[in-house]
Amino acid sequence: MLQQLRSHLAASRVQAPEATALSKPAAVLIALTDNSDNPSVVLTRRSQHLSSHSGEVSLPGGKWDPEDGPLQVTALRESHEEIGLEPNRVDVLGSLPVFQTWQGVQVVPFVGVVPERLQYIPNLDELDAIFQVPLQFFIDDNRLRTDVFERNVGHVWSPAYEYEGFEIWGFTARLLVNFLNGAFDVGIGPDNPAPVKDWSRA
Numbered sequence: 001m002l003q004q005l006r007s008h009l010a011a012s013r014v015q016a017p018e019a020t021a022l023s024k025p026a027a028v029l030i031a032l033t034d035n036s037d038n039p040s041v042v043l044t045r046r047s048q049h050l051s052s053h054s055g056e057v058s059l060p061g062g063k064w065d066p067e068d069g070p071l072q073v074t075a076l077r078e079s080h081e082e083i084g085l086e087p088n089r090v091d092v093l094g095s096l097p098v099f100q101t102w103q104g105v106q107v108v109p110f111v112g113v114v115p116e117r118l119q120y121i122p123n124l125d126e127l128d129a130i131f132q133v134p135l136q137f138f139i140d141d142n143r144l145r146t147d148v149f150e151r152n153v154g155h156v157w158s159p160a161y162e163y164e165g166f167e168i169w170g171f172t173a174r175l176l177v178n179f180l181n182g183a184f185d186v187g188i189g190p191d192n193p194a195p196v197k198d199w200s201r202a
Helices: 002-012 071-083 135-140 170-184
Strands: 025-033 040-046 061-063 091-095 106-114 127-134 145-151 154-163 166-168 196-198
Touching: 002 091, 002 106, 002 170, 025 071, 025 170, 040 071, 040 166, 061 071, 071 091, 071 106, 071 127, 106 170, 127 135, 127 166, 135 154, 135 170, 154 170, 166 170
Parallel strands: 025 106, 145 196
Antiparallel strands: 025 040, 025 061, 040 127, 091 106, 145 154, 154 166
16 A cells, blocks of 8 residues: 555646645644555644644644744654654655635645654654554445535535544545545545434424
C-alpha cells in the first residue's frame, strides 16, 4: 500500500503553493506508519477546554506562521508541538491539493511516513488523545452516518466514522476520504447504507 502511495504522489507531483498566495493558510500532516501492507494514520483529539473545535478529531497541524516559510515547515512544526513528533522522523512523500474549510481556511495537506512504533507525547494544552487508525478501516467505509451540510462554499457531505470510541467526521473525514480516493481510487462517495444527518436542518 505504501509503495502504491509513493508511486501516486511521485506521478501527481503536486507542488505546495506559497503560503502568501493563500487566504488563511494552514497545513496538516497525514502521518502514516511505516507498515507497507497495513499503514495507520496518526490522529489527535482536541482538548475539551479549547474555544474552537473542542473535542474534535483532527490531523496534526495548524495555521501558518510567517516565520515558517514553506507550508511543509508549518505541518512539521505543528506536529512537533502537538504530538512530540520530531521533524527528522518524518519521511515527507509529497503534498496534496489545497483543501478548504467552510470557514475559508486554505489547508495544504502533506503526506509523510513515520516509524511504526514511535511513541508520541500529547501537548495537553491542545490535545487530550493521540491514536492511530488503519487506512483499511476507512477504505472499508463502514461509516457511522453520512453528514450533509449547506455551507457558503456549496453543498458539502462528509462520512462520519467511529473507531474505538473516537468519532471521526467533518473536515478530517472529508480530507482522508479525498486522499484515499485519489491515491487508491477506492471510490468512496456519499452513497452508503448508513443513515444521513442533515446538519442544515439541525
